[in-house]
Amino acid sequence: MLEVRELECVRGDHRLFKGLNFTLQAGELLHLRGTNGAGKTSLLRTLCGLMLPADGDVLWRGESIRSLRDEYNRALTYLGHLNGIKGELSAIENLQISSSLSGINLSEERILRALDDMGLAGREDLPTKVLSQGQKRRVALARLLLSETTFWILDEPFTALDVHAVEYLKRLIADHLTADGMVILTTHQYVKIDAGIIKEVDLSA
Amino acid sequence: MSEGSLLFAWRSMLVRDVMLAMRRKADVLTTLFFFLIVVSLFPLGVGPELETLRQIAPGVIWVAALLAAMLSLGRLFSDDYDDGTLEQMLLLPHSLSMMVLSKVFAHWLLSGLPLVVFSPLLGMQLGLNGDAIILLMITLALGTPALSLIGAVGAGLTLGVRGGGVLVSLLVLPLYIPILIFGAGAVESAASGLGADAHLSILGAFFIGALVVTPLSTAAALRISLD
Numbered sequence: 001m002l003e004v005r006e007l008e009c010v011r012g013d014h015r016l017f018k019g020l021n022f023t024l025q026a027g028e029l030l031h032l033r034g035t036n037g038a039g040k041t042s043l044l045r046t047l048c049g050l051m052l053p054a055d056g057d058v059l060w061r062g063e064s065i066r067s068l069r070d071e072y073n074r075a076l077t078y079l080g081h082l083n084g085i086k087g088e089l090s091a092i093e094n095l096q097i098s099s100s101l102s103g104i105n106l107s108e109e110r111i112l113r114a115l116d117d118m119g120l121a122g123r124e125d126l127p128t129k130v131l132s133q134g135q136k137r138r139v140a141l142a143r144l145l146l147s148e149t150t151f152w153i154l155d156e157p158f159t160a161l162d163v164h165a166v167e168y169l170k171r172l173i174a175d176h177l178t179a180d181g182m183v184i185l186t187t188h189q190y191v192k193i194d195a196g197i198i199k200e201v202d203l204s205a
Numbered sequence: 206m207s208e209g210s211l212l213f214a215w216r217s218m219l220v221r222d223v224m225l226a227m228r229r230k231a232d233v234l235t236t237l238f239f240f241l242i243v244v245s246l247f248p249l250g251v252g253p254e255l256e257t258l259r260q261i262a263p264g265v266i267w268v269a270a271l272l273a274a275m276l277s278l279g280r281l282f283s284d285d286y287d288d289g290t291l292e293q294m295l296l297l298p299h300s301l302s303m304m305v306l307s308k309v310f311a312h313w314l315l316s317g318l319p320l321v322v323f324s325p326l327l328g329m330q331l332g333l334n335g336d337a338i339i340l341l342m343i344t345l346a347l348g349t350p351a352l353s354l355i356g357a358v359g360a361g362l363t364l365g366v367r368g369g370g371v372l373v374s375l376l377v378l379p380l381y382i383p384i385l386i387f388g389a390g391a392v393e394s395a396a397s398g399l400g401a402d403a404h405l406s407i408l409g410a411f412f413i414g415a416l417v418v419t420p421l422s423t424a425a426a427l428r429i430s431l432d
Binding site (some may be wrong): 048049050051052070071073074076078080081082083084085086087088089093097098100101102103105127 | 210211213214217218220221224225228229287288289290292293294295296297298299300431432
């Protein structure tokens with residue numbers, strides 16, 4: 001499904017990595033490792049198509065992601081360092097807007113259920129700027145519950161989350177893999193996910 | 206997914222931006238008050254002779270509108286850039302230039318339209334007659350969307366750059382000059398009894414040209430800025 005060929009990434013004068021190759025099939029998880037500054041986020045942004053690779057290519061179903069941007073974006077959910085939620089809007093409004101922007105019309109019950117699952121019951125109507133860091137992260141993660149995408153790219157999804165939320169997210173990822181989804185994530189924590197095939201790529205090597 | 210979902214997303218983006226502005230009214234009001242105050246300063250500085258004021262009125266109002274439009278450009282993309290919603294916008298399964306167009310339209314509704322609505326008041330204050338005031342509104346209604354569209358390219362290019370506000374002015378102001386000349390020119394020629402058709406046609410052409418070209422270039426600018 002996803003194939004990375006001879007990928008090279010350069011930031012400024014500094015080459016982060018070169019000659020990177022891997023593939024990812026349905027039901028597989030790729031755990032991206034590397035020291036700080038090894039280029040994990042840069043690689044994820046390149047895989048999203050936000051950054052252009054210095055060399056090499058990223059292929060989705062055999063075609064370069066640059067030539068099928070809309071189709072690829074439809075299959076992709078990216079969760080970066082920034083949560084991508086608006087502080088002035090409530091959690092419900094944020095999720096309503098982000099799903100309608102991707103062309104999905106969701107009922108309010110569905111969104112409330114997702115927020116409830118993320119442990120945000122009772123805080124749905126507060127502007128998200130008054131929420132704690134971990135709660136904001138949960139709002140962002142609720143997008144995964146509501147999305148119909150097959151390919152998740154998660155940059156440090158476990159930061160700022162408490163033990164319960166980490167467990168919940170691990171289950172969510174496991175379910176996604178069981179349903180033939182694909183996940184790429186970075187994390188410094190030791191996280192064990194009991195589903196699918198787990199691959200690893202280490203950028204510091 | 207079809208054009209229906211693009212239209213749905215287009216409208217959601219518009220609703221979102223208007224909703225956000227309503228939660229932070231200060232931003233919208235700053236632009237409008239800036240416009241009103243700058244124009245109101247001229248009678249105090251130049252003196253109260255109505256004849257002089259009438260002569261400089263179109264130019265003064267147009268320059269103030271231009272600066273007010275500039276002032277509001279800074280927040281067009283920067284808030285979204287800071288909280289990560291802009292990178293999510295780039296990953297939507299729709300054409301980025303259509304999303305940009307939606308944002309620019311929202312920006313115009315919140316920063317350009319109030320100027321059009323309040324311009325008659327300023328026209329009267331500077332002694333313009335009825336015909337000239339109507340024409341002032343028409344030129345602003347044609348010109349301010351073009352200002353927003355062109356400004357968006359500059360705002361996109363200077364995202365995340367330190368001192369971006371000044372840089373935007375340097376990039377965008379030269380491009381605003383033709384709109385200023387023909388916008389103010391139309392009102393002047395109407396005030397002196399000549400027809401303004403030619404000016405209006407050119408202004409309209411600028412608007413349509415900007416409508417076609419700038420969403421594409423803004424989308425490209427955003428992709429570069431987020432790279």
